[in-house]
Each structure stands twice: as C-alpha cells, then as structure tokens.
Amino acid sequence: MATADLTSGTISYQRKQTSASWLSQLFLLTRRNLVNIFRTPEALIPPIAISVFFLVIYQSTLGTAAGFIPGLSGKGYLGFILPLSIVSSSLAGAGIAAQNLVKDLENGYFDKLLLTPISRTAVVLGPILAGSLVLGLQALIVVGVGLLLGLDPATGLPGLLAVVGLSVLLGTGFAGFTVSAALGTGSAAATQSAGFLFFPLTFLTASFVPLELLGGWLKTAAMFNPITYVLGGMRSLMLTGWETSELWPAVAACLLLAVAMYGLAAYALRVRTRRK
Amino acid sequence: MSDREIKVENLSKSYPGGVTAVNDVSFSVPAGQIFGFLGPNGAGKSTTIKILTTLALPTSGRATVGGFDVVSQAGDVRRIAGVALQEIGLDPTMKSMEMLTLQGRLFGFNDRQAQNRAQELIELVKLTDAVDRRVGTYSGGMRRRLDLALALVHEPDILFLDEPTTGLDPASRRDIWEEVRRLNRQLGMTIFLTTQYLEEADELADIVAIINNGRLAAQGSPNKLKASLGAESINLVFDNNELAEQAAGKIVDMTERIQVDRDTVRVYMEQAAQAIPSVVNRLQQADLNPISLTLTQPTLDDVFLQVTGERLKEETAQPAAVVAEPAGRRGRRRK
Structure with missing residues (x-):
C-alpha cells in the first residue's frame, strides 16, 4: 500500500483545507448530477415518449375539431396544445434528478458530501438544477417534434427558445418538489409517487381550451394554479406574440413555485440532518 | 489552524x-x-x-x-x-478518478491540482489498474x-x-x-x-x-x-495432571498465585521472565521436566474481559451493518 508516497510526487503538495467557492460547488454538484443522469439514459426516454405521444394524440383528435374555439383551428391548435405537452413531460421527468439523490442517500455518498466543507444550499440545489436542465432538454425535444408536425409559432425561433427557458424555470419548481420528497422519505417509491401529486394540476387548468371558456369551480381552481399562467405565457408566444401581460405572470408563477419548492427541499434537508 | x-x-x-x-x-x-x-x-x-x-x-x-x-x-x-x-x-456509477477529483475540487483544489492529487492517491491505494472502471464493479x-x-x-x-x-x-x-x-x-x-x-x-x-x-x-x-491486570504468567505443560500437581507443589512458595489446569501449571508473578531460570532449576532438582514452557502476557482480550465481564467476540462472518445499535437508527435512511 505504501508504494507511492503522499508527500512525494510531481506536485509539491500543500495542504488544502479550504473549500471551493459557492458557485463552483454548485457547478460541480450540478455537473455530477447531470453526468449521472445521462449514464442511465433509459430513465430519460419514457417522459419524452409520453409527451410526444400526447402531443400527437391531442393534435389528431382535438386539432381538427378545434374550429369551435374562437381563433383556434388546425395548426393554431398545435401551438395551443404544445405547452401542455411540455408541462406534462416536465412533470413526468421531474423525478429523474430525485431518483439519483435517493441512490446517493442509499449508497451513502450523500453522507460523504455532507462530510465535505460545502454549503448545504449547494447540496440541495445541485440535483434541482440538474433536474431542471434535463427538463429543458425534454422541452427542446417536444418543440422539435412540434416543428415536424408543422408548428408555426408567432414569435419564431426566439419564442421557441423562450418557451424552453420557461420550462427550465418551471422544472426548477417541479424538481425542487421531488428532491424534497427524496430528502424527506429517502425512498425511491415514495419519490416516484410524489411526482404524480402534481399531475392533477395539469388538469385543474386551461388544459384543452382557453381560460375564458372554463366555468364554475374549475375556473376558480385554475386561477390559483401556477401552471395556468405558465401555459398562458407559452401559448401567447406560440399564437399571438410577445405579450408582456402574459409573460410576466408566467415568469412570476415559475419563480414563486421554484422558491417555495427550494424552501421545502432545504427544510427537508434540515429535518433529515437534525434527526441523526 | x-x-x-x-x-x-x-x-x-x-x-x-x-x-x-x-x-x-x-x-x-x-x-x-x-x-x-x-x-x-x-x-x-x-x-x-x-x-x-x-x-x-x-x-x-x-x-x-x-x-x-x-x-x-x-x-x-x-x-x-x-x-x-x-x-x-x-457512487457506483462514477469512476474512482472522477470521485477523487470531485472531492479535491470541493476542498478547493483547481482542476489540475485535483487531478494530480487524485492520480497520486490512486497509486497510493493501488487502484491504478481499475481506474477506468466504474466503482460498482x-x-x-x-x-x-x-x-x-x-x-x-x-x-x-x-x-x-x-x-x-x-x-x-x-x-x-x-x-x-x-x-x-x-x-x-x-x-x-x-x-x-x-x-x-x-x-x-x-x-x-x-x-x-x-x-x-x-x-x-x-x-x-x-x-x-x-499491566493493570497484574502479573504475567509462566505456563508449564507436563505429561499429565499428576506431574503438573507435583510440580505446582514444588514451586508454590515462589509465587502468590498458582493454578493447575489439567496438565498445565500457570505461575503468575511480576517479572516472570526473570524468574524462569529459578523456577526451572527448582523443578529439575525434583526431576520434574516440563514438556513445554511459555510466557504469557495479559492481552487486551483479558483487559476486555476484566472491564466488561465478557469476551470480545471477533465475529468476522457477522454482517456488521445489520447488527446492533438501536434498531432502525443505524441504517442510512433514518439518521
């Protein structure tokens, strides 16, 4: 074991008992999580497949019948339904980063990270950011399929990039929620099902028709659902143009969700470490 | 510092x-x-x-x-x-080099320093041949x-x-x-x-x-x-119990404590090593020749027995992760 020597070697070794800057901690942990996610690509395929499937089905079944909605028909409906497809794929994929975290918790690597002098916020944010970047990639793929189906967004390529940007932002909230579940339960199955808790949100909103056409309690529920505003912002980019009155609420809803879910995750970590 | x-x-x-x-x-x-x-x-x-x-x-x-x-x-x-x-x-999906480099960087090394350090350590712990394999293997x-x-x-x-x-x-x-x-x-x-x-x-x-x-x-x-346990012991083994008893009788006045266990006589005394020649002399005079003679110092096991009242069992076959500590609190999930 003592063939090589700690003190010899090419670098004259100086003791390194500091820690990386907060930003590099965050970068390093996010990168590690991303690399791990792409090492099990099979986990990435189902969410993307499901959302592409829904996009095609919605478009084929409702797209032709959508003439009854004022101002929406044919390709217009594709632009209307694409954001919903992106949001549901984000939900389906939100668990990916958290599943990696559960593995870290199980194999003890998470403790190894806690034993290094790094910030607890970076420990929580690393998997969240990696998760949201993956969701952005998914959105990119859904948008690509949309283009193949004949999507013609009102705001062109910049608008499409803005849609992807919004989905990264929204994904931060979703990933924050599943990361909280992972930290709170430490169980892969519980984390998996926690992702489904968000699913009703995609229906308690202006899923298939614009908000104005909803009525009664559903409309009230939709008003409190952040996804309504995200869909609204994305749809305005697809159908009408750069409307700040639609975009700001979308950004605000994403940020609000992200901050709340980060808070939840940080709390879950506190509880987890306090318990010991 | x-x-x-x-x-x-x-x-x-x-x-x-x-x-x-x-x-x-x-x-x-x-x-x-x-x-x-x-x-x-x-x-x-x-x-x-x-x-x-x-x-x-x-x-x-x-x-x-x-x-x-x-x-x-x-x-x-x-x-x-x-x-x-x-x-x-x-992390079983990572390679040893990646894990060591990440660890180094989290402790504030730059990328090149972290890689050099990782390389040194891989040689130190003899993992050079396995450096390209995932840790899971x-x-x-x-x-x-x-x-x-x-x-x-x-x-x-x-x-x-x-x-x-x-x-x-x-x-x-x-x-x-x-x-x-x-x-x-x-x-x-x-x-x-x-x-x-x-x-x-x-x-x-x-x-x-x-x-x-x-x-x-x-x-x-x-x-x-x-040392707190006290004396070392000289252990003399004879052909049979009868000879052992005879031998014990000859040297009983040389020590405070003597014990006969089947064919073995244990003579407890301070600085037992120096006493060996005189013990052997005395026995030879009586024509009693031990077939073996060993010197025993108390072991930590004896210390353990003394302070805890039980032997420390070295059960290597026991899966360490499952045993003991308050149930359910030892696992990683609920710390």
Whole structure:
C-alpha cells in the first residue's frame, strides 16, 4: 500500500483545507448530477415518449375539431396544445434528478458530501438544477417534434427558445418538489409517487381550451394554479406574440413555485440532518 | 489552524424512545496520536464517530475536533477532518478518478491540482489498474481503499477511520495498518480508529479506550491497560495432571498465585521472565521436566474481559451493518 508516497510526487503538495467557492460547488454538484443522469439514459426516454405521444394524440383528435374555439383551428391548435405537452413531460421527468439523490442517500455518498466543507444550499440545489436542465432538454425535444408536425409559432425561433427557458424555470419548481420528497422519505417509491401529486394540476387548468371558456369551480381552481399562467405565457408566444401581460405572470408563477419548492427541499434537508 | 487534538467531555447521545447509544463518555486524544476505540458491535463506536465528524448531534456534552466545536463550528471540523465511515459511501456509477477529483475540487483544489492529487492517491491505494472502471464493479477491498483515498484528498489533520479493516483479508488488513502508521508518523496525522479487533488496537494504538453499552469501560495505553491486570504468567505443560500437581507443589512458595489446569501449571508473578531460570532449576532438582514452557502476557482480550465481564467476540462472518445499535437508527435512511 505504501508504494507511492503522499508527500512525494510531481506536485509539491500543500495542504488544502479550504473549500471551493459557492458557485463552483454548485457547478460541480450540478455537473455530477447531470453526468449521472445521462449514464442511465433509459430513465430519460419514457417522459419524452409520453409527451410526444400526447402531443400527437391531442393534435389528431382535438386539432381538427378545434374550429369551435374562437381563433383556434388546425395548426393554431398545435401551438395551443404544445405547452401542455411540455408541462406534462416536465412533470413526468421531474423525478429523474430525485431518483439519483435517493441512490446517493442509499449508497451513502450523500453522507460523504455532507462530510465535505460545502454549503448545504449547494447540496440541495445541485440535483434541482440538474433536474431542471434535463427538463429543458425534454422541452427542446417536444418543440422539435412540434416543428415536424408543422408548428408555426408567432414569435419564431426566439419564442421557441423562450418557451424552453420557461420550462427550465418551471422544472426548477417541479424538481425542487421531488428532491424534497427524496430528502424527506429517502425512498425511491415514495419519490416516484410524489411526482404524480402534481399531475392533477395539469388538469385543474386551461388544459384543452382557453381560460375564458372554463366555468364554475374549475375556473376558480385554475386561477390559483401556477401552471395556468405558465401555459398562458407559452401559448401567447406560440399564437399571438410577445405579450408582456402574459409573460410576466408566467415568469412570476415559475419563480414563486421554484422558491417555495427550494424552501421545502432545504427544510427537508434540515429535518433529515437534525434527526441523526 | 487546528490543534490536531480531540477532546470529548461528558458526551451523550440518546434517541427518542429511550435508547442511549453513548452515555457520558469523556476522553481526549493528544495531537499526533493514534487512538483506538474498541468495543463490540452496537457499543456506541459508530455513534461517537458520527458526532465527532458532524454527521450527528450530541444530546448533551461537548466535543472539539482540532480545537473546533463539533456543533457550533461544524464547517471547520469538516475542513480539517478526513472521514472513512464503516458504511462506505461511494457512487457506483462514477469512476474512482472522477470521485477523487470531485472531492479535491470541493476542498478547493483547481482542476489540475485535483487531478494530480487524485492520480497520486490512486497509486497510493493501488487502484491504478481499475481506474477506468466504474466503482460498482469494485471488490470490497478496493472500495475500502478508494474510500480511504477519498478521506485523504485534502490531507486532513485528523483522520477518522470507522472499522477500516472489518471484512478485509489479513493481507489487506496489514496494508491498511501500514498505511495508518505511515500517515501518523510521516504526516503527523492524529488518527481516531474504531475497531472490534483487539489485535488491531494493540498493534496500532497509542491510546485505547474500551466502550461497552455506550459507556467507557477503560482507557489508557495498551501496555498500561494490560499491566493493570497484574502479573504475567509462566505456563508449564507436563505429561499429565499428576506431574503438573507435583510440580505446582514444588514451586508454590515462589509465587502468590498458582493454578493447575489439567496438565498445565500457570505461575503468575511480576517479572516472570526473570524468574524462569529459578523456577526451572527448582523443578529439575525434583526431576520434574516440563514438556513445554511459555510466557504469557495479559492481552487486551483479558483487559476486555476484566472491564466488561465478557469476551470480545471477533465475529468476522457477522454482517456488521445489520447488527446492533438501536434498531432502525443505524441504517442510512433514518439518521
């Protein structure tokens, strides 16, 4: 074991008992999580497949019948339904980063990270950011399929990039929620099902028709659902143009969700470490 | 700058439900010493190490590592301490080089420094041939060596090793011992080592503390502990019990304590080695010739028996992760 020597070697070794800057901690942990996610690509395929499937089905079944909605028909409906497809794929994929975290918790690597002098916020944010970047990639793929189906967004390529940007932002909230579940339960199955808790949100909103056409309690529920505003912002980019009155609420809803879910995750970590 | 010492004062840890894993434990480890924390499974060793390395909070009492309080200055403790836990924490999807480089970077190395350091450590722990393989394919011994390397990345002032050789074959165990000694001598690292092997504590430790049921049962240097048991013994084996009894009769006045066990006579005395010639002389005069003569010093096992009332069982076949400590609290999921 003592063939090589700690003190010899090419670098004259100086003791390194500091820690990386907060930003590099965050970068390093996010990168590690991303690399791990792409090492099990099979986990990435189902969410993307499901959302592409829904996009095609919605478009084929409702797209032709959508003439009854004022101002929406044919390709217009594709632009209307694409954001919903992106949001549901984000939900389906939100668990990916958290599943990696559960593995870290199980194999003890998470403790190894806690034993290094790094910030607890970076420990929580690393998997969240990696998760949201993956969701952005998914959105990119859904948008690509949309283009193949004949999507013609009102705001062109910049608008499409803005849609992807919004989905990264929204994904931060979703990933924050599943990361909280992972930290709170430490169980892969519980984390998996926690992702489904968000699913009703995609229906308690202006899923298939614009908000104005909803009525009664559903409309009230939709008003409190952040996804309504995200869909609204994305749809305005697809159908009408750069409307700040639609975009700001979308950004605000994403940020609000992200901050709340980060808070939840940080709390879950506190509880987890306090318990010991 | 840390003072490389460990001080523990009246440390206790109890869990809801009334289980007390560590009960009013105090000890200190001077800079540059190897401290052997000895005890059976579930005695409280792992809990103590988790408190000292900031993974767990004490219920009461106080501990400093390198002069830093483990509760209020946890970040400083993490900076100067290296830790290899009994439950090896490795990511099976990563490669050893990646894991070591990441560890180095988290401790503030730049990318090139981190890679050089990782390379050095991979050679040190003899993983050069496995460097391109994912850690999931490693054997138990390789994983333990990588875990040790991870603990050494930042060249800690104080190194915590929680049962570093449990489950290793004798050759790998010797390798770890040699490395622990080298780290201690060449770099002056203070080393806190838990073990359930008496031989390991005897071999490595400057100071030994024996913990049993959460309480400290004894502490001191291995030799001092053994000496506290009193005398060494001369063991004389004869052809049969009758001869042994006769021999005992001839030398009974030379010692305070003598014991005949079947064909063996045990003569307990201070400085037994010097007394051998006169004992043998006396027996030869009576024409009693032992077929073998050995000198026994008390072992740590005897010390353990003395302070705890039971033998320390070295059950290597026992799966260490499953046994003991308050049920359900040992696993990683609920810490």
